[in-house]
Amino acid sequence: MTSALWTHLAKDLRIEWRSREAINSMLFFALLVVVLFSLAFDPRGAFSREIAGGVLCVATMFASVSALNQAWAREIRHQVLDAQRMAPTSGADLFLAKVLANFLFVSIVQLLLAPVFLVFYNLQVEGSAWQLALVLPLGTWALVANGTFFAALSIRTRNRELLLPLILFPIFMPALLAMVLATTSILTGDSDPALWIKLLAGYDIIFTTVSLLLFDVVLQAE
Amino acid sequence: MTVPASEAGSSHVCARLDAVSKLFGSFAALRQVSAELEQGRCYVLIGENGAGKSTLLRILAGLLRPSFGTVKVFGGQDPHDARERIGYMSHAPMLYDELTAQENLRYFSDLYPGRPCLEPAEALRQVGLDPELPRTLGQYSQGMRQRTSLARVLLPVPELLLLDEPFSNMDVESARQMVELLAGFRQGNRTIVITTHQRELAAPIADWVLALKAGQVASFEPGSPTL
Numbered sequence: 001m002t003s004a005l006w007t008h009l010a011k012d013l014r015i016e017w018r019s020r021e022a023i024n025s026m027l028f029f030a031l032l033v034v035v036l037f038s039l040a041f042d043p044r045g046a047f048s049r050e051i052a053g054g055v056l057c058v059a060t061m062f063a064s065v066s067a068l069n070q071a072w073a074r075e076i077r078h079q080v081l082d083a084q085r086m087a088p089t090s091g092a093d094l095f096l097a098k099v100l101a102n103f104l105f106v107s108i109v110q111l112l113l114a115p116v117f118l119v120f121y122n123l124q125v126e127g128s129a130w131q132l133a134l135v136l137p138l139g140t141w142a143l144v145a146n147g148t149f150f151a152a153l154s155i156r157t158r159n160r161e162l163l164l165p166l167i168l169f170p171i172f173m174p175a176l177l178a179m180v181l182a183t184t185s186i187l188t189g190d191s192d193p194a195l196w197i198k199l200l201a202g203y204d205i206i207f208t209t210v211s212l213l214l215f216d217v218v219l220q221a222e
Numbered sequence: 223m224t225v226p227a228s229e230a231g232s233s234h235v236c237a238r239l240d241a242v243s244k245l246f247g248s249f250a251a252l253r254q255v256s257a258e259l260e261q262g263r264c265y266v267l268i269g270e271n272g273a274g275k276s277t278l279l280r281i282l283a284g285l286l287r288p289s290f291g292t293v294k295v296f297g298g299q300d301p302h303d304a305r306e307r308i309g310y311m312s313h314a315p316m317l318y319d320e321l322t323a324q325e326n327l328r329y330f331s332d333l334y335p336g337r338p339c340l341e342p343a344e345a346l347r348q349v350g351l352d353p354e355l356p357r358t359l360g361q362y363s364q365g366m367r368q369r370t371s372l373a374r375v376l377l378p379v380p381e382l383l384l385l386d387e388p389f390s391n392m393d394v395e396s397a398r399q400m401v402e403l404l405a406g407f408r409q410g411n412r413t414i415v416i417t418t419h420q421r422e423l424a425a426p427i428a429d430w431v432l433a434l435k436a437g438q439v440a441s442f443e444p445g446s447p448t449l
Contacts, residue, residue, distance in 0.1 A: 003332070003335060004332070004333055004335070007329060007332040007333060011329050014320075014321065014325070015318060015320045015321065018320050018358075074318070077319070078315045078317060078319070079312050079314040079315075080316050080317065082285055082310070082312060082316060083310075083330065083374065084333070085285060085305075086283065086284075086285070086305050086310055087305070087306070087330065087333035088305060088306035088333075088336070089333050089335075222286055
């Protein structure tokens, strides 16, 4: 972990603060999904708690794809990535800074979405609400760590906007299932989400480590 | 065709290309290019579009690896391993539109922690820009972006400076000022390689003019530098 990581992160946060491209596009899309699902299913009571976890996770997943694509598009717009490749810093710093920035952006969107979600789905948490503070960050990290890696992998392809979800969603599936089942367990209070939380944590450690180890290869690919 | 080092011999060679070829699929962008670039000289690469100028520069920068042949810089290092000593300016600005010039330069100088860099404000003054300009780069003219881009590559004071079409989008006066700046830079025993379609603009600092045609060295002539 070096100062270059904070340099990259500070730059990404400053650019997002000025443009608000990622957060605005994600928020708009996620709101749309949440509202449309609430209209389609008329969620109330127990049924609302059954589907809320899935709706929240799927809304986050689809919404974050636009931000993940934009994250690297900004780097290749004026060949900034080449200048970063020329700098004597590790690719892992660049990758981790991007993951942290995207994690922050998605988390902000989730926080803004939470009150809307509670209102539209008449939610009452039956289980331990504090466990949501574990499940959501772990699931979000799984999404952005993989998403940032695969967005970088598809950066030089012609149909990268299409390619990213095609690669990302199947690989993210185990984490998505764990996230949905854990959230539903917490909302309904029917079962213990501990197993799913452990699975999410394991998934995060494995995929983050592999991505960090492979990122330099992706960065230097021609 | 091989471009030999001139009178100085190999002890002052800054970069050496040995039978370098670069294939993109079945297309050969460079074919068997060999050259030795001496320290403290300015080389001007000319040639038509697609002649291989930018590819050669990117190989020297370590951004591309040759398909065949070898490239060594600074007495035997791989360009990628010596990248902090190499400055590369593409025809794209390689900067962020959303940041001011000074913020862009501060960001890049922070990525060279072990290397004494110029102050961003100083680098901007050197290229004739006002460092206090509050506008973001997206609001700059093409010429101003080009100058900011030059300031970016000058920041870590590279020993090998690679400039891809540095005069594009520049008026004649600005190009002349850039050439004067580069002449001063070269006097610090630094090597410059410039690709250009405007040979006459680079002529005052051109020690050698290297013409590429269809990926091969077509000619190699001494220039007549006046600066």
